[in-house]
Amino acid sequence: MVHLSASSLLLAAGILPNLALGAGLNDAAVSIGQAYFGSATDNPELSDSTYVKQLSNTADFGQITPGNSQKWDATEPSRNVFTYSGGDTVAKLAQSNGQKLRCHNLVWHSQLPSWVTSGNFNNATLISIMKNHITNLVQHYKGQCYAWDVVNEALNEDGTYRQSVWYNTIGPAYIPIAFATAASVDPDVKLYYNDYNIEYSGAKAGGARRIVELVQSYGAKIDGVGLQSHFIVGSTPSKADQKTTMAGYTAYGVDVAITELDIRMTLPSTNALLTQQATDYSNTVAACVETKKCVGVTIWDWTDKYSWVPNTFPGQGAACPWDSNYQKKPAYNAILSALNAGGSSSGGGSTTTTTAAVTTTTSASGSGPTGGSGVAQQWGQCGGNGWTGPTTCVSGTTCKYSNPWYSQCL
Numbered sequence: 001m002v003h004l005s006a007s008s009l010l011l012a013a014g015i016l017p018n019l020a021l022g023a024g025l026n027d028a029a030v031s032i033g034q035a036y037f038g039s040a041t042d043n044p045e046l047s048d049s050t051y052v053k054q055l056s057n058t059a060d061f062g063q064i065t066p067g068n069s070q071k072w073d074a075t076e077p078s079r080n081v082f083t084y085s086g087g088d089t090v091a092k093l094a095q096s097n098g099q100k101l102r103c104h105n106l107v108w109h110s111q112l113p114s115w116v117t118s119g120n121f122n123n124a125t126l127i128s129i130m131k132n133h134i135t136n137l138v139q140h141y142k143g144q145c146y147a148w149d150v151v152n153e154a155l156n157e158d159g160t161y162r163q164s165v166w167y168n169t170i171g172p173a174y175i176p177i178a179f180a181t182a183a184s185v186d187p188d189v190k191l192y193y194n195d196y197n198i199e200y201s202g203a204k205a206g207g208a209r210r211i212v213e214l215v216q217s218y219g220a221k222i223d224g225v226g227l228q229s230h231f232i233v234g235s236t237p238s239k240a241d242q243k244t245t246m247a248g249y250t251a252y253g254v255d256v257a258i259t260e261l262d263i264r265m266t267l268p269s270t271n272a273l274l275t276q277q278a279t280d281y282s283n284t285v286a287a288c289v290e291t292k293k294c295v296g297v298t299i300w301d302w303t304d305k306y307s308w309v310p311n312t313f314p315g316q317g318a319a320c321p322w323d324s325n326y327q328k329k330p331a332y333n334a335i336l337s338a339l340n341a342g343g344s345s346s347g348g349g350s351t352t353t354t355t356a357a358v359t360t361t362t363s364a365s366g367s368g369p370t371g372g373s374g375v376a377q378q379w380g381q382c383g384g385n386g387w388t389g390p391t392t393c394v395s396g397t398t399c400k401y402s403n404p405w406y407s408q409c410l
């Protein structure tokens with residue numbers, strides 16, 4: 001005969017909270033087997049002691065990401081002159097709090113100093129500049145980062161490669177070269193491709209899958225895909241679509257993480273918008289919870305007071321789970337409930353049954369994987385440097401050595 005205590009009866013009836021469940025966001029995430037729940041932060045707000053106290057509350061945040069201070073303009077403002085003071089401040093805060101650090105980012109088209117964008121460097125020189133930057137940063141933060149966003153936002157909305165100084169000079173090879181360089185300096189840190197609008201099905205998600213394939217076909221290490229998840233209240237992708245899209249990445253054996261979650265609205269905030277925002281946060285966090293290889297969720301700062309949104313999207317804001325007076329919004333409890341639901345039989349730690357949406361169709365630009373067995377893919381490697389894969393390119397292209405490291409069918 002099973003004896004139920006009064007408290008377990010009350011718990012079963014939903015009258016008492018389940019104290020075994022996580023009381024904060026990170027506690028709840030860890031209790032269902034995720035690595036962390038975290039937040040981005042930035043150096044200016046670290047002079048606000050009320051802010052820092054909550055950021056350092058490890059019940060809610062087991063991980064932090066520097067929002068700006070590890071970017072190229074902050075770390076290598078002049079060629080081969082490296083400044084780490086801002087990034088080190090955030091790294092030391094994470095270390096003293098016992099929080100994981102997601103390091104952000106190594107190669108991006110934005111927030112680059114003009115010496116990089118206007119230098120008119122040739123292929124070989126720009127490769128050496130990129131490798132030097134990666135080597136210095138990864139070495140400096142070796143042992144401190146849980147993960148690096150190695151390449152950020154390499155794609156256009158149609159899944160083709162973004163025109164950037166990197167792509168225009170080096171070609172798509174800059175991506176595997178960046179991953180290989182980072183791995184050679186720190187074999188233990190997790191290496192991510194990170195982007196926005198790759199959280200739902202469509203051409204851009206296809207482009208992100210091809211980037212995973214490209215890096216893997218080069219023989220370089222890629223550990224995960226970072227889904228930025230800068231969403232809009234009422235237009236957030238459905239949980240089912242987010243899970244399907246995550247499965248499309250994890251089918252390649254890599255992890256996924258939600259890396260920059262915020263859900264903005266057109267101001268002013270109303271109760272109806274806050275309620276919808278809570279639903280949108282819940283669905284997004286639940287998609288991660290219900291995907292076994294989704295390791296964690298990072299919000300792009302936790303309070304509206306310091307959100308990047310109003311500066312970037314005029315007239316929009318209120319995107320975070322705490323308001324600008326540090327009061328929890330309905331989104332907070334919605335996230336907590338979504339995480340705690342992962343401890344139930346249908347929740348996190350379970351393998352998603354969503355079918356992986358891996359496709360081999362051509363992207364809008366015709367630059368997607370089109371090769372069958374024995375035919376090199378247009379975006380991939382086709383010869384040189386011990387390459388043992390196919391060397392016959394798809395119709396209309398020939399194998400070219402674009403640099404000493406890499407070849408492409410062009």
Ligand SMILES: O[C@@H]1[C@@H](O)[C@H](O[C@@H]2CO[C@@H](O[C@@H]3CO[C@@H](O[C@@H]4CO[C@@H](O)[C@H](O)[C@H]4O)[C@H](O)[C@H]3O)[C@H](O)[C@H]2O)OC[C@H]1O
Binds near residue numbers: 152231
């Ligand atoms: O202080 C801020 C930093 O916080 C900021 O960090 C970057 C913010 O997000 C990432 O880059 C942006 C991602 O969103 C793009 O806009 C999207 C356009 O399509 C929409 O559908 C979608 O909702 C939007 O999010 C922006 O164009 C990107 O810049 C990036 O990874 C973070 O580093 O950087 C600027 C600083 O001033």
